[in-house]
Amino acid sequence: xxxxxxxxxxVVQPGRSLRLSCAASGFTFSNFxxxxxxxxxxxxxxxxxxxxxxxxxxxxxxxxxxxxxISRDNSENTLDLQMNSLETDDTxxxxxxxxxxxxxxxxxxxxxxxxxxSVSS
Amino acid sequence: QSALTxxxxxxxxxxxxITISCTGTSSDVGGYNYVSWYQQKNPGKAPKLMIxxxxxxxxxxxxxxxxxxxxxxxxxxxxxxxxxxxADYYCSSYTSSSLFVFGTGTKVTVL
Numbered sequence: 001x002x003x004x005x006x007x008x009x010x011v012v013q014p015g016r017s018l019r020l021s022c023a024a025s026g027f028t029f030s031n032f033x034x035x036x037x038x039x040x041x042x043x044x045x046x047x048x049x050x051x052x053x054x055x056x057x058x059x060x061x062x063x064x065x066x067x068x069x070i071s072r073d074n075s076e077n078t079l080d081l082q083m084n085s086l087e088t089d090d091t092x093x094x095x096x097x098x099x100x101x102x103x104x105x106x107x108x109x110x111x112x113x114x115x116x117x118s119v120s121s
Numbered sequence: 122q123s124a125l126t127x128x129x130x131x132x133x134x135x136x137x138x139i140t141i142s143c144t145g146t147s148s149d150v151g152g153y154n155y156v157s158w159y160q161q162k163n164p165g166k167a168p169k170l171m172i173x174x175x176x177x178x179x180x181x182x183x184x185x186x187x188x189x190x191x192x193x194x195x196x197x198x199x200x201x202x203x204x205x206x207x208a209d210y211y212c213s214s215y216t217s218s219s220l221f222v223f224g225t226g227t228k229v230t231v232l
Contacts, residue, residue, distance in 0.1 A: 035221070044124070045159070045168065045211050047221040059219045062122050093165050106155035106174055106215055111167040 002026045002110040004096050009115030012086055022079040022096030022112055030054070030074040033099035035108055036081045038092040046092075049081065050105060086119045093117075125150065125212055125224035132230045133202045141227045143195040143212035149222055151193035155215035158188060158197045162208045171210075172197060199229070207231045 008020040022034070036048040049060045049070040058070050069082040079096050093116050097108035126144040133139040143150065143158075150156055154175050159168035170179050172188035175195060185200045195214070199206055212224035 037223075039164065042164065044226040045161075045213075045223040047213070047223060050219075050221070061220060095167065100173060104155065104215075105219070105221075106153075107157040107170060108159070108168075108213070109170050109173070109179065111169075113167050114165065116165075 002098065004098065004110060004112035006094060006096055006112045006115035009094065009117045011118045011120060013121055014087060014119055016086055017082070017084045018086060018117060020081040020083070020094055020096075020115060020117075022081075024077045024079065024096075024098075027098070029072075029077040032101070033105055034070075034072060034079045035097045035099060036068075036070060036079075037095045037097055037108065037111075038090075039095070039114075040089070040092040043092075048094075050099070051079070083117075086117070088119050090117060091119045122216065122218070122220060122222055125214060125222055127210075127212060127224040127227045129225070130228045130230065132232060133199075134232045135202055135204065137202050138198060138200045139202060139229065141197045141199075141210055141212075141229070143197070143214075143224045145193050145195075145214055145222070147193060148217040149214040150190065150195050150212075152217060153215050154190070156188070156190060156195040157213045158186075159211045159213065160208045161211065164209070168211065202231055204231050 093114040095114045098110040100107040100109040158172040161168040176188045
């Protein structure tokens with residue numbers, strides 16, 4: 001079955017960087033676009049970024065554009081999110097999510113359990 | 122890229138039907154049939170896809186859940202409400218900037 005497992009979260013000081021990873025299994029990773037979504041404590045879901053099947057297209061939410069970079073390694077079945085210049089507002093659970101089948105970007109059909117980033121001095 | 126507007130809470134009794142609205146603009150909800158709905162039982166737990174592309178149900182999702190859209194507003198209807206439906210629900214839409222936006226979220230309470 002589809003499995004997405006995030007890692008790399010933790011406590012980090014403001015201004016520092018962190019790299020999140022998502023290990024995918026149970027499906028052909030290179031056949032699906034992938035997303036990152038986050039949820040701050042007590043808040044709603046916020047979409048962050050999407051990457052196409054082979055990584056040639058990437059799009060970012062305005063709120064994080066310029067500070068984050070999404071990437072993927074189809075040989076290792078992993079999805080990454082590099083986050084720089086972290087701010088306290090970046091404190092959240094970060095989820096990786098799979099796009100649905102087909103060429104259109106329209107949904108998040110499977111989600112990981114999330115990894116928590118806590119930005120604090 | 123403003124969040125789509127949802128009611129903060131909706132309450133219903135077992136067996137009733139409730140509808141959650143999701144209002145956006147012509148650049149997102151109104152412009153594409155790429156609205157999806159997610160159920161989150163507990164904050165911090167993985168959301169679950171309930172409806173995709175406005176009105177389609179993934180395999181395994183109860184047919185008590187249905188979706189529709191009119192203009193810039195999408196809706197999720199839960200029929201025959203059950204205690205197990207108590208959760209937070211979020212809509213999402215693709216946007217004209219090749220981005221995605223979520224709704225503000227709705228807490229469903231079953232009396």
